[in-house]
Amino acid sequence: MQIDDLSFAHPGSDLPALERISLLVPTGESVALLGPSGAGKTTLLALLDGRLRGWQGRTSVLGASLDPDRPPLRARRPDTGFVFQEFALVERSTVLRNVLNGRLGRMSPLRALMGSSTSHDLETALAALADCGIADLAERRVDSLSGGQRQRVAIARCLAQEPRLILADEPVSSLDPARAAEILTLLTGAARARGATAMFSSHQPDLARRFAQRIVGISGGRVVFDVPTSDLSEEATANLYRDTERMPGVGLRAVS
Numbered sequence: 001m002q003i004d005d006l007s008f009a010h011p012g013s014d015l016p017a018l019e020r021i022s023l024l025v026p027t028g029e030s031v032a033l034l035g036p037s038g039a040g041k042t043t044l045l046a047l048l049d050g051r052l053r054g055w056q057g058r059t060s061v062l063g064a065s066l067d068p069d070r071p072p073l074r075a076r077r078p079d080t081g082f083v084f085q086e087f088a089l090v091e092r093s094t095v096l097r098n099v100l101n102g103r104l105g106r107m108s109p110l111r112a113l114m115g116s117s118t119s120h121d122l123e124t125a126l127a128a129l130a131d132c133g134i135a136d137l138a139e140r141r142v143d144s145l146s147g148g149q150r151q152r153v154a155i156a157r158c159l160a161q162e163p164r165l166i167l168a169d170e171p172v173s174s175l176d177p178a179r180a181a182e183i184l185t186l187l188t189g190a191a192r193a194r195g196a197t198a199m200f201s202s203h204q205p206d207l208a209r210r211f212a213q214r215i216v217g218i219s220g221g222r223v224v225f226d227v228p229t230s231d232l233s234e235e236a237t238a239n240l241y242r243d244t245e246r247m248p249g250v251g252l253r254a255v256s
C-alpha cells in the first residue's frame with residue numbers, strides 16, 4: 001500500500017480530516033493506527049476501503065491505484081475486507097448467514113442477487129468460523145450473542161471474503177482486556193497466515209505495540225510518527241495524546 005500526499009475534507013466541512021498523508025506499507029505487514037478521537041483514523045480506513053470520493057493525492061492499494069472520483073472496480077472490491085467498529089452484522093440472521101455474506105463479492109452478480117452460495121462458499125465460510133473459534137455458533141442468531149462473539153462473527157465474515165488487505169476500525173474497543181487481546185491475536189494471526197496486510201485503529205497503545213509490526217501515529221489528520229513497533233518510545237505515544245491543538249472538528253480542541 002502506498003499513499004502519497006493524501007488530503008481529504010468530509011463534504012460540508014472546511015477543515016481537512018486528512019492532511020498530506022504519506023505512508024508506505026509493505027505487503028503482509030500489520031499496522032496499527034494510533035491517535036486521539038477525531039484524529040482521522042476512521043476516515044483513513046474508509047478511504048483505503050474505497051468508500052470516499054473527492055480526495056487529493058495518490059493512493060495505491062494492492063497494486064492498483066484508487067480513483068478519487070469513483071469506487072473500486074467490482075472485481076477488486078473483495079480483496080479488501082473491513083471489520084467495522086459496530087460490527088455491521090444482520091442481527092436477525094444466523095451467524096453462518098452473516099459469514100456467508102462475506103462471500104457475496106466473490107459471487108457472480110446473479111448468484112449474489114439470489115443469495116445462492118456454492119459448496120466452495122459454504123466450505124470457506126465454515127473454515128472462517130472454525131478459524132475464529134465459533135463453529136459451534138453457526139446456527140445461532142446474531143442478536144443472541146455477546147459483544148466478543150459478535151466481533152468474532154465480524155472477523156469471520158471478513159476472512160470468508162478471502163481479502164488480501166484487512167482493515168479494522170477499533171476492532172476491540174468494546175471488549176475487556178483479555179477478550180481484546182484474543183481478538184487481536186485472531187485478526188493479526190489470520191492476516192499473517194494468509195499473507196494479508198492488516199491495518200487496525202486503536203486507542204490502546206499497549207495492544208498496538210503487542211500486535212502490530214508498525215505503528216502510525218495520527219493527530220489532526222496528519223501523520224505524527226510512522227515507526228517499526230520496536231522504535232516507538234513512550235514519549236512519542238504520550239505526546240500523541242497530548243497534542244490535540246491541531247484537531248479539526250468540534251469539541252476536540254485543547255481548551256485554553
Ligand SMILES: Nc1ncnc2c1ncn2[C@@H]1O[C@H](COP(=O)(O)OP(=O)(O)OP(=O)(O)O)[C@@H](O)[C@H]1O
Nearest residue numbers: 010013017036037038039040041042043044248249
Ligand atoms: N461524515 C463526516 N462529516 C463531516 N466531518 C466528519 C465526518 N466523519 C468524520 N468527520 C470529522 O473528520 C475528523 C476525523 O474523524 P475520524 O472519525 O476519522 O477520527 P478518528 O480518529 O477515527 O476518531 P475516533 O477515534 O473518535 O473514532 C473529525 O474532525 C470528525 O469530526
